[in-house]
Structure formats: structure tokens, C-alpha cells
Amino acid sequence: MSETNNWEPKIIAFLCNWCSYAGADLAGVSRFQYPPNIRIVKVPCSGRVSENMIMSALKSGADGILVSGCHPGDCHYISGNYFAKRRFALLSNLLDFIGIEPGRVSFSWVSASEGEQFAEVVHSVTERVKALGPASRLVKQLDAVQAA
Amino acid sequence: MSNGSVLVVGGGIAGVQAALDLANSGFLVHLVERTTAIGGKMSQLDKTFPTNDCSACILSPKLVECGRHFNINLLTLADLIALEGEPGSFKAVVRQRPRYIDPEKCIACGLCAEKCPKKVSNDFNMGIGERKAAYLSYPQAVPLKYALDPEHCIWINKPGRCGLCAKVCQAGAINFDETAREYILEVGSVVLAPGFSRFDPSPLDFTGYGRLPNVVTSMEFERLLSPSGPCMGHLERPSDGQEPKRIAWLQCIGSRDINRVGHPYCSSICCMFALKQAVIAKEHAHGEFESSIFYMDMRTHGKGFENYYNRAKEDGVRFHRARVHSVIPADDSGSLQLRYVDELGKVNFAEFDMVVLSTGLQVYRHTVKLAEMLGLELDADNFIKTDSFNPVATSRPGIYVCGAASEPKDIPQSVMEASAAAAEAGRIMAPARWTETSKKVYPAEMNIHAQAPRIGVFVCHCGINISSVVDVEAVAAHAKNLDGVVFSQCNLFTCSQDTINQMVSIIKEQGLNRVVVASCSPRTHEPLFQETLRDAGLNKFLFEMANIRDQNSWVHQLEPEKATAKAKDLVAMAVARVRSEGALPYNTVPVTKSALVIGGGVTGMTAALSMAEQNYPVILVEQSECLGGNGRKVYRNWKGDTFLPFINELTARVTTHPQISVKYNTEISEVTGSVGKFITTFSDGHSFEHGVAVIAVGGQAYQPEEEWQFLHGIDHRVQTLLELDQRFMEEDAGLKEVKQAVFIHCVGSRIPERPYCSRVCCTHAIDSAVKLKELNPEMDIYMLYRDIRTYGQRERLYQEARAKGIIFVCYDLDHLPHVSERDGRLLVHAHDPIIDANISIHPDLLVLATAIQPREQTGSLSKFFKCAVDSQGFLLEAHMKLRPVDFATEGVFLAGLCHYPKPMEEAIAQAKAAAARAAIILAYDAVPAESVTAVVTPAKCTGCGLCVEVCAYHAVSLDENGISVVTTSMCKGCGACVAGCRSDAVSLKNIGNEQIMAAVDAAFM
């Protein structure tokens, strides 16, 4: 058990350039502290994030994924976040089907002025993933298979 | 014809902004700076409020841009000594004092300073610590060139005596024989930005300043906090180097004080300055820390300020409404005892380790001389006098002023005025645009096509912003071992001019073909570094940033090890990403040279007129059937100038200007396109093509309700300030009959639902009270207030009101005034904290100073242009400090009440600023367009058409073979089609799956 106590998840966050990435910067500027488990990948728009990217990130070893974009109606590219949300809803069903816990992959809206909210989102995502423990479904088992 | 050059005097943030705006809109700028380097007061600051941004970090890119700008001729150590001529053709005489070190030869190695035997007090650090007579004023100085201090240099004073610097200088840059030079410059107009000095508290004996080492001024304290300051950012008190645990700030030292210092005005910025210092000092402290602010009124009247104040209270900063009588030594340890009288009139004592004096702003003596030489009028406080309705115009045509030389003001306001001054100067010189300028030529770009990646990684300390948490050396060492990395190093400030120059040579020497900078956010610094790549002959897209400050060291301050591990990951991810990136074309779009202005109030009209006068066609849309907006409802400003005549004249100029067409009763129904070419459709079905847009939709008055209603709308004697203004304008004779009047301040402002100060109401209310006193000197007037915020020179009005016998009674949120009606009379109950008793007044006029709030339409309008709004519904500018009229969305600008409540003179300045910023785009035939666009691999395309469906810009279509094609000029690079493609046939240049997945994988290496 001692291993799991020290275990720290790694979470990949795909943030859109215009809102959520700016919100994350604002959290920094305002010094809102949050857990250091997150690795931010800047994308132009949440609509750039495909199912494929989320699945490969899980495969690469991510214990959790966060996709965050502008609030509905605020997407810099008009409708990207709407496609993202729809894609995400479909993906959740698939993830559920293949046995990946729903809490591993999260979606949020964070605007450029929501530094505090961004920190809160990171807190709650990290806690949720910590509670689930290391992701084993795609990564660790595959490794085991390959090793065998 | 006018001359196409302009003279800017003063290289602080205001002068730098004006210079950049003018140079970027087609004029040659001579920037004259009195000291050895530009940067001014802002370069001495540690952090800036209300965002706690590191001052050097946000300023540096502007200084570097200024220093490298092709059309800015920077003259340091120079003064304007004579000016003759008239608007359009002035002849200026500028005298440049010798630097004694040839800037062409100096490589800023610092050997001269190292070897110089003469130590002198360090003026950049406010006299704390020492520098040499051969010196560089600060590490990020622009130009990064050393100088000899003629007052102290041994050789200059006794030739033949020392000369060590000349002996050690490898570059042979020392020239003791250099003499002053005079330049005669022909310019079309002049912008003055001479800045301000700080009040010297030495004569105020009660403060102990000068006698007690632990009493310092706020500027000295700023240097103590700064990582580049005398104690490297480790807060130490001067007497013994101990870390102070208890610090007191004394406000209004040299401000709001006629008797002792003759400065009746409020310095406007000191309250926020002290708040910021209290918050930052606590961040610096290890363990217990106590900070107390002794104040008269907390003036947090700017955007985001009130929230900052509230957070400081929550963080435990203590506030005492009291003026301190004396500061005396508490014992022999260096601690200090404060004696003060509290609100109830009781004498109190408190002990502190250190005392910070919030010293006021004042005009430089040499500015007064300069103004006299130029024949400019000064006001009673020696500030350069401006016009209420043209806040950047001096009394002499063709000469403009910006920044704190015309009234104490903060950085955003100074930046706004700088742009406004640029607009005014540009108006005179418009016909001569591009006549004096030359064009920057970049070196030919290296073809890296067949090359293996050679990546250079630059890791930034950012002073101590990053390095106090992250082990940056370890990160740089880690980077060196990454695949493709051939070079890595750490820098104190990666964005300083010397590092930038060094980066150019490193790229060339090491043959780098890709660069990663690990520092702050790409949102603020990417353009600067990309430009550096271009200067080194690299395509600017071969670049990535790792955000190890805003998204790492600042948010994991207590977890240095984890933050270091994360920084290593982030650098590895950036390296992985850049490794497969390629050179991209510099696409452009032609600019439609016309502007759209939304909102026909004073702000919108001013912006429209300013652009029209620079010869660009403008469409001004107004929702109602008349121009003038809220301004028509206001009687006069604090200087006593009435609005209506001005608004009528402005309206006439707008409606008759050949370049402006006004659309009344019109709203926006659709907007497409982007900077350079927007197409806006109006509610009447017409559409208009324009290159830029200015949003100036104004604000609206809060309608008092619930506990803030105070019988408004029920009893006719209860009115808002605007309703009273209406009566002033109608010269209502009934007002003379009023015997008792009560004003309630902050109605609907500074409360949890609206946690901001409406900025104008204190001044407006007091002016109205004074006006009532003018009508009937016998009238009893009570002002029920929370803090009086007559900032800047508006303070005079407050003093006048007190002198006229108007009574001020403070209230707080726990003791709201209570208003009722009894026997036909109004009854106001309030709690007077000074006598600690309840008072009852029977006014026959009760006036409510109601909040200003954003209009409901602001939100939907912002969506059309993809701009952001803040949590209160005001429009959110690109950067609170340095880009106050820009949006993050290019080509769209904002001004007026839709940004934040503000008085008319500030709205006018902002409108002109927005026009100046817009004119920068309109000055060009084409602007840069998206380079990151989608590309199709036809062989993989199955022709399903999903990409066509998801593209919001109609940039994707199927060709005659049913294969997807992208029209690059319409593509915005969002990547929706890439994510939508099921067969991996579409990719985004440099943001393909390849790059993104490489970055993700790198996080798990």
C-alpha cells in the first residue's frame, strides 16, 4: 500500500489558447495555488482535441485528462467548443464501454477571466483522479501484455 | 505639408508607448530620454497592481521593441532645449550630454564597472547600496550600454588620475574627451511624457525619515522587494538586515496635505501601491507576518482594485483609518513605535519593525522649466495644464502631454493617454505618414529543410519569479540531454535586451534551427522571441515556449521539488513539439481601410472623429435616434465645465464630417471576418466592410433596489445624481428652496453583487453638493460615505466642500443609513462613528450616488467580435496594465464605460487611444494573417465531408473529385477539421497530431 500512498498522478490538460490557457495564466498571475500534477498542452481551440488524442494520451500513461475551452458561445472560432463537447459526450460512452472510469476524463469551460475557477477545476480533477488510483486499463495492462 | 517625424520627450512607459504607437503607424520618432536608459519609474517597480505582474517582465518586451525599432531614434542623456515653429513644422533643438562610453563599441561586458574604483550611491535603487561611477542603471536597461557618471568619475574631474576603465575595456569604448552634441530635429508635433518625481519626506520630522533607518519610502521599499534590488528580493530591514515581521504603511505622505507640504491633491496611486506592497511583502515573509495600513480613505477606484482590497483584507492586512502623529524608536533594536489617533479620537500606540511612507507624486523641477521654455500653461499644482475635453492637449497647439506630468495617475491611464497623444500627433501629421520612415529588412531565412533538429533551450530565472521555486539550473541540465537539443542555458531575464542580442548570436554560432524558451507565457512574450528568431535568420515558427512561471512556479510556490519536476516535463514537451515543426509562410491579408465604431456616445464620437481626421472612412452606429449617450444626462465635470455645449459641438463635427456616416436606430446583427477585413451586417440588413472596429457602447446607471432603494421611485424627494443633474440643467428654481440635503454614496457599488467602485460618484456627488451650496449657501448638506475617493486633483473639490461647511459622515456596510417617511417628512438615520452615536436628519432632498454598470447588450456584442467580458460584464482588455484599449482579438478595440466606470475626460482619452491603436492597422496595406492553417493529404481523404461541416469559416470544401481542399486565406487555424477527420487526412501545420502527441508522450518519458 505504501507505494500507492506516494503515487502522484499525471494529468494531461488540453487547453484552448483563447480562454482556458489564458485562465490558467491568470491563476498564476493571481497566485492561486493548485496541485502540480497537471501538464498543460496548448491547443488553438478545444475543437482541435480529437478522441484519438485523448485515447493516445491515456495510452501514453496519463492517469487523467482534462479538456477545457471557452464557455458556450464564447469560442474564438465560433463553434469549436460545441463540437468538442459533443465529441466528448460520445467518447464518454465509449470509455465507459471499454472500462475506463468516467472520472478520468473531464471537460470544463474556463474563461480568460476565471483564474480562480481554473485552480478549482485542477483541484477537483486531481482529487478525482487520485481517488481512482493509477490508470491501468490502457497503459499498464498493455505493458504487461507486451512484456509477456 | 507637415513633417512626418515626431519628437517624444521622456522614455518612461508613457513615452515608450507613444513612441511605439507613432512609429508603428508610419512616423519617424525621436525619443529623447534624460537618463542613460529608458524604462522610467516602471522599471524600478517590483510588481504591478492589481495583477501582481512582475513589472520588469511586462515592461521589458516594450523596451526591447523600442530599442530595436527601425523608426525610433533613441537619444539618451538628452534634453529638449529649444523649440520653434508651429504644428506640422517645428524645429527642435536637442542637447545630448556625453556618455563617455561609445555605445557603438560597448558590448556591456561590465569590466569597466568591475574595475572602477569609485563607489557612489545607487540612484536606481533609491540610494540603497552602491554602484560605480562606470555603471549600467539596471540589468535590463535599454540601451544596454554602460556610461560614466561625470559627477563622480575620477578622470573626468581630474584628468590623468585614474583611467582604469579605459585600460580594461577590450572594446576601446571609453572616451573621456567626448563632449555634448546638439541636434536640430524637424518634427511635425511633440509629445511630452516627462513623468513624475516622488515627494521627499525628509522635511516631515514626525516620520523620522532620514533619522531612523527603518523608515523608508514606498519607492525604496519597492527596491527592497525587487529581485534585482539591493537585497536580491530577500526582504531585509536597513538597520540590521533582519527580516521584518511587522510593517506599517503610512498613507498620504506629501499628498492631501496643504499645511505641511502644500500639496492639496491626492496622488491617486498610493493606496493600491501600499496594498500591493503589503500583499507582496507577506509573500516574501517566512512565517508570521503582520502588515498594517494607516490611511484616511482607501482609494481603490480602478478596475480590479476593489477586489484586490477585499482580498488583502481577507489575507489579514490590517487597516486603520488614522493619521499617524509620530514615529519614534521603540527601543535600541531598531523597532519603531507609532503614535496615532483612531477614529474615535483615542490615542493609540503600536510597534513595528519597519515603516513605509507612501510618498506622493509631484512634478519634476526640470519639467516645470521645460514647460516654461515651451510656453505651456501649468495648473495650480504645477502639473502641465490640459483641456477637460481634450485631456492630452497642452495650451500650445501641436504639443501633447501624457502620463503623470498632467495629473497623478497609474500605469494603464498613462498608457491610454500615451496612445491618445499619438492619435493627436498623428492627426496633424497624417498627410506625411510613411514619408520619413524606413523599412526593416530581415536577414534571409535559413533553409532548414533537410537538416536534423538542432534545438537550443533557454531557461529563464525571471529574476526570482521562477528560480525561487524551480531549480532552473537542473532544468537546463535536463534539457541538454533531450533528443535534438544541442544547446541549453539559463538567463536571469531572457527577455532583456542583452539576452535577446545574445540569443541571436548563439543561434548563429551554434547553428540552431529550432528554439525553446522556458519562461513566462507565450501570450505575452512569444512575439518578442519570434522576432529574435527572424533577426537570426530563422523562420519564426520554429519556436516553442514552456510556460514554467505563470503555469508552474507561481502556482506551486510551496512545492519546489514537484515544480522542478514539472518544469522538466514542460521543457521536454516543448522540445518534443518543436522537434518536428517546420518553417511556415508569412501570410498576409489586405486591409480594408475603414473603421466601424459601435456606440454614439461621447466616447464613440471621439473615436470616430479621431480616425476620420486621420483620413479613414468611419461608420458610426448608434442604437438610439440621437448621438451623445450618457453624457447628455450629466451636468458638468469637477472642473466646472458643462457638458452640453461640448457634446452639441462634437455632434455637429461628427455629423458633418465627410468621412463619417452615422447610422441611427441601428444594431449589429452579424459579424464575420477578422482583422483587416470584417464584414458587419446591421439590423437594417445592410452590411459594411471594415478593417478595424471600436466598441464604445457605454454603461448604464444602476436602478436602486432593496436595501439600496431608500424610497427612490416612491418618494419624489429621493433622486439619483443624474436626476439632480437634470434639475441643474433645467435651472429648477425649487433647488434654491432646499434647506437640508443628504447624499448617500456607494449606492449599489462596493457590495458583493457589484464588488467594484464606480469611480466617478464621489466626485460627482461632492460637485453636486457644492453646486447646491452655490445656489443656497444656507443649505445644510450631509454626505454619507464609505471612503471619499476624489482621486488626483479632484481632491480640491473635497476640500472646497469641507470649507463650505458640507458635513461628511462615514458609514459602513454593517450600519447602512436608513431612510423612512414620517408625517410627510423624510427621515434619515445614520451612525456617526466619530461621535459613536446615531444621528437623524430630516432632509427635503435625498440624493443617491448610484453605481455604473455595464449594459446588457455588452455581452452579446462581445460575442460578435469574440471578445471577452469580465465577471462583472465589463469588456475585458488584452492586458490590464499595458494594453488597456486592445482586445486579445486583433483589430477590435474598446473605450469608455463598457470597459469600466470613468469620468468623461478619461473616456475621451481612451477613445483617442483606441483610435490610435486602430490607426496602426489602418496605416498598412496588409496585415499578417494566419500562418498556422490546415492541410489535406489527398491520398488519405475519403471524401466524407465532415471537415466541410465543422468549418465555421467555410474554408474547407470538396473538389470535383470529392476530395477535401482548404482555402488557406480563409482558414483561421482552429483545427476543428483536423479533429473531425476520421481518416487522419487533415492536419494543422505545426499543430498536427504528430506534434501534440509527441508533447504528450514527452510528459511520460
Ligand code: FES
Ligand atoms: S477557442 Fe476556446 S474553445 Fe474554441
